Structures are given as C-alpha cells and as structure tokens.
Amino acid sequence: MSTPTMDDAAKVLADPTAYADDARLHTALTHLRANNPVAWVDNPPYRPFWAITKHADIMAIERDNELFISEPRPLLSTAAADDYAKAQLDAGMGLRTLIHMDDPHHRKVRAIGSDWFRPKAMRDLKVRVDELAKRYVDQMRDMGPECDFVTDVAVQFPLYVIMSLLGLPEEDYGRMHMLTQEMFGGDDDEYKRGTTPEEQMAVLLDFFGYFAQLTAARREKPTGDLASAIANGRIDGEPMSEVDTMSYYVIVAAAGHDTTKDAISGGLHALIENPGELDRLRADPSLMGTAVEEMIRWSTPVKEFMRTATADTTVRGVDIAKGDSVYLAYVSGNRDEEIFDDPFRFDVGRDPNKHVAFGYGVHFCLGAALARMEMNSLFTELVSRWDSIELAGTPELSATTFVGGLKHLPIRYSLR
Incomplete structure (x- = not known):
C-alpha cells in the first residue's frame, strides 16, 4: 500500500470552525480537488480518514454500497465520541438511524416511512404547504421591516411542516427545535449543551424520553400520522427495535426540518448577494424549479457522510485499505469544476445541476421531495x-462538520 500523502489543506475538514468560514473552507477544497483529491487526514481528536473531494469519486463510492459501507463510522466525530456511541449501542442504547445502517436492514427500515415521502403523498400535502408558506410570509411582512430570517422564518416553516406530518402537538415544536440545535450544533458555542460525549448524549436521551411516550401512545391508539407508522413499524414480521424506533423519530424530526432550514436561509442569502439572479427569477417564475436546486447546491446543508472500505481497493489511483474510512465531501463535490460550469457562480437557471446535496444511491435523502x-x-x-x-x-x-448553515441572517425588506 502507498504511503498516505499529508496535505495541510485537508485538515480543515476536521475543524468545525472552518465550516463557519466559507472563504477558508472553499479555498482549501479548491486546492484539494486540483492537487490532492484523495487526501489523507490525520487531525486529532478525530481518527484518520481519506478525504474524497471530487464529484465523480463521491458518486462512485455512493454507488458501491457493498464495498463502502456506513457502519461503523457514518459521519465525522471525535474518537471519544465514536467510542462512546459504540459503547452505548452495545448496551442497547444510542443512536442508529438510516444513515448508520447498511442493506439489507437499511432497506427494510427505510420502507417503514417511505410512503410518506412519495410523489402522491407530496401532491396531497402541497395545498397545506402552500398555505403555510403564505402564513409565514404574512408573518414576516407583519414583523418587518427587519427580522432574522433564520430564526423567524427559515426555522419555523419546515419545522411546522415536519411536525405536522409526524402528528406532534404544536406546543412541542419549540422543544424539538431546541433539541435539534443542540444535537447538530454540538461543535458550535451558541448551540452546544456541553463538550463531553456524555453531555451530548444527554440531548439524545431527552429526544428518546419524549419519543418513548409518543410510541406508547401511538401503539395504544394509532392516529394515522407518520409517528404512528414509525411506532408500529415491523421488520420481518417483528416490531422494530426500540433503538431503531427512537432513532427513526430523531432523524425525521431533526434532519426533516433543520437541513431544509439551512437550504432556505442559504438560498435567500445567495439571492440577496446576487441581485441580478433575483431579478431574473422575479421576471421568470418558471425558473423556480432550477432556482431551488441551485440554492440546495449552493448551501449543501449536509456537509459529509463517511464510509468504511470492506476490502482493499483504490480511489483515483490511491490505495485504500480494508477498514479505512473515507470522507465524502459533498460541499466540495458541489463546486467541482469538472461537473459544474463556473461552479462559484450562483445561477437560478443552472441546468443540468447534478449536485450531491441529497447524497446518492441507496442513502439518497428520504425527504428530498x-x-x-x-x-x-x-x-x-x-x-x-x-x-x-x-x-x-x-x-x-x-x-459544524456535519449538518449546518446560516444560524443568523439579519435582513431589511419591504413585503406586500
């Protein structure tokens, strides 16, 4: 096997503060794509990994879900957090969501909620989503002429949609949002509850405590919502395990609104920073579909997933040993010069737009539609x-090294 190549630029990927500095992050990623697209990263307190920064390589790894699997390291966290999470799962606790699983179990668990996100379900939901969009824009108008778009609008709208889909009472929405911030914001000084794995595990236990009560209620009396489908989900004729059930709620409730919040706020920021594209979209509303895809590419709320090689292999001529971890840098793939014409230009009409913000292959985002x-x-x-x-x-x-985007976007506006 070849000796790993060290590149200081790749260390930013294992530095949460780099994701709060677009210029620093993209300077490093542009360098890696051009000079070291499969880069060895050894930056404690994280265990070493290979950083994969080219779009084509990310797609190839995502496609080969037998050679590159999610377990035991589906996302980047510190060695201490990895060890603590494994110990919790070995003890019958902890988090094991769809992103942690591999087929065939992944496919079976995914199927429990998939009908709720199919095209027919989206068509049935559209009228309600349109009504909610109008409600939140009305509220934005009434609170004007200034607001923090992230906290006042971008959080609230998708939170309301996913909580309604789950069937949770409105008085609990704020609690779900706070726990989501603490879980995804474990590296952010404004959001984190603590610094140790035990303190961060307390966030998960709060989630589980809430959803354990919800599960009991929905098993006793199903109410035809997504929470009822999860509570009564079965795998091979047997009830889903408690860990898988609780984890299912967490990934739907948390990622189901927080990633959309990041794309919405990142999209608005891009429109403000590119007034010509805003004018273009206003003049031609038929561009909304491509504009949304461009906002998602531009913001890339999920920064990475990781995979582990099940056998010795190579990526772009670099030897990857069995058991090595690879880091799929979605942020980099979405600015790859070989895939996107002028990738640092925000273009509401970009077509095609083969972004990887929703992942690819068997782990393609359940809630993308x-x-x-x-x-x-x-x-x-x-x-x-x-x-x-x-x-x-x-x-x-x-x-953050995982899910994130703008946490504050102060704007001044005039709305009709």
Whole structure:
C-alpha cells in the first residue's frame, strides 16, 4: 500500500470552525480537488480518514454500497465520541438511524416511512404547504421591516411542516427545535449543551424520553400520522427495535426540518448577494424549479457522510485499505469544476445541476421531495411579494462538520 500523502489543506475538514468560514473552507477544497483529491487526514481528536473531494469519486463510492459501507463510522466525530456511541449501542442504547445502517436492514427500515415521502403523498400535502408558506410570509411582512430570517422564518416553516406530518402537538415544536440545535450544533458555542460525549448524549436521551411516550401512545391508539407508522413499524414480521424506533423519530424530526432550514436561509442569502439572479427569477417564475436546486447546491446543508472500505481497493489511483474510512465531501463535490460550469457562480437557471446535496444511491435523502416542495412554495410566495430586500447585519454560519448553515441572517425588506 502507498504511503498516505499529508496535505495541510485537508485538515480543515476536521475543524468545525472552518465550516463557519466559507472563504477558508472553499479555498482549501479548491486546492484539494486540483492537487490532492484523495487526501489523507490525520487531525486529532478525530481518527484518520481519506478525504474524497471530487464529484465523480463521491458518486462512485455512493454507488458501491457493498464495498463502502456506513457502519461503523457514518459521519465525522471525535474518537471519544465514536467510542462512546459504540459503547452505548452495545448496551442497547444510542443512536442508529438510516444513515448508520447498511442493506439489507437499511432497506427494510427505510420502507417503514417511505410512503410518506412519495410523489402522491407530496401532491396531497402541497395545498397545506402552500398555505403555510403564505402564513409565514404574512408573518414576516407583519414583523418587518427587519427580522432574522433564520430564526423567524427559515426555522419555523419546515419545522411546522415536519411536525405536522409526524402528528406532534404544536406546543412541542419549540422543544424539538431546541433539541435539534443542540444535537447538530454540538461543535458550535451558541448551540452546544456541553463538550463531553456524555453531555451530548444527554440531548439524545431527552429526544428518546419524549419519543418513548409518543410510541406508547401511538401503539395504544394509532392516529394515522407518520409517528404512528414509525411506532408500529415491523421488520420481518417483528416490531422494530426500540433503538431503531427512537432513532427513526430523531432523524425525521431533526434532519426533516433543520437541513431544509439551512437550504432556505442559504438560498435567500445567495439571492440577496446576487441581485441580478433575483431579478431574473422575479421576471421568470418558471425558473423556480432550477432556482431551488441551485440554492440546495449552493448551501449543501449536509456537509459529509463517511464510509468504511470492506476490502482493499483504490480511489483515483490511491490505495485504500480494508477498514479505512473515507470522507465524502459533498460541499466540495458541489463546486467541482469538472461537473459544474463556473461552479462559484450562483445561477437560478443552472441546468443540468447534478449536485450531491441529497447524497446518492441507496442513502439518497428520504425527504428530498418534501424539501424541494417546501422551498418552492416559500420562495414562490416570497419572490412574488417583496419590493426590496437587503442585509441588515452580518450573516453567521454555524460551526459544524456535519449538518449546518446560516444560524443568523439579519435582513431589511419591504413585503406586500
């Protein structure tokens, strides 16, 4: 096997603060794509891994889900957090969501909620989503002429949609959002509950405590919502395990709104920073579909997933040993010069747009259609009603190696 090549630029991938600094992150990723697209990263407190920064390599690894599997390291976390998570799972606790699983178990668990996100379900939901989009734009107008778009709108709209789909009471929405911030914001000073794995595990236990009560209620009396489908889900004729059941709720409730929040806020920021593209979209609303895809590419809420090689192999001529971890840098893949014409240009009409923001292959995002529909509804309402919009302060990105985006976007606007 070849000796791993060290490249200081790749260390940013194992530095949560780098994701709060677009210029720093993209400078490093541009260098890696050109000079070291399969880069060895050894940056404690994280265990070493190979950083995969080219779109084609990311896609190839995603496609080969037998050679590259999710377990035991589906995402980047510290060695201490990895060890603690494994110990918890060995003890029958911890988190094991769809992103942690491999086929055939992954496919069976995924099927429990998949009908809720199919095209027919989205068509049935669209009227309600359009109504909610109008409600939140009305609220935005009424609170004007300034707001923090992230906390006042981008969080609230998708949170309401996914909580309604689950069938949770509205008074619990705020609690779900707070726990989501603490879980995905474990590296961010504004959001994290603590610094140790035990303190961060407490967030998960709060989630589990809530959903354990919900499961008992939905098993006793199903109510025809997504929470009831999860509570009564069966694998090979047997009830889903408690770990898998609790974890299913967590991934739907948390990722089901937080990633969309990041794409919505990142999309609005891009429109403000590119007024020509905003004018183009206002003049031609038929571009909304491609505009939404471009917002998703531009913001890339899920920064990475990781896979582990099940056998010795090579990627772009670099030897990858059995048991080695590879880091799929979606942020880099979505700015790959070989795939995207002028990738650092925000283009509401970009077509084709082969972004990897939703992943690819068997782990393609379960809620992708819902996220697209929510964004289409909200921006259709927004673009048709604003007379002016500009920044009213400095946008702030969250520090994270996994899921994140803007945490504050102060804007000044006029809405009809």
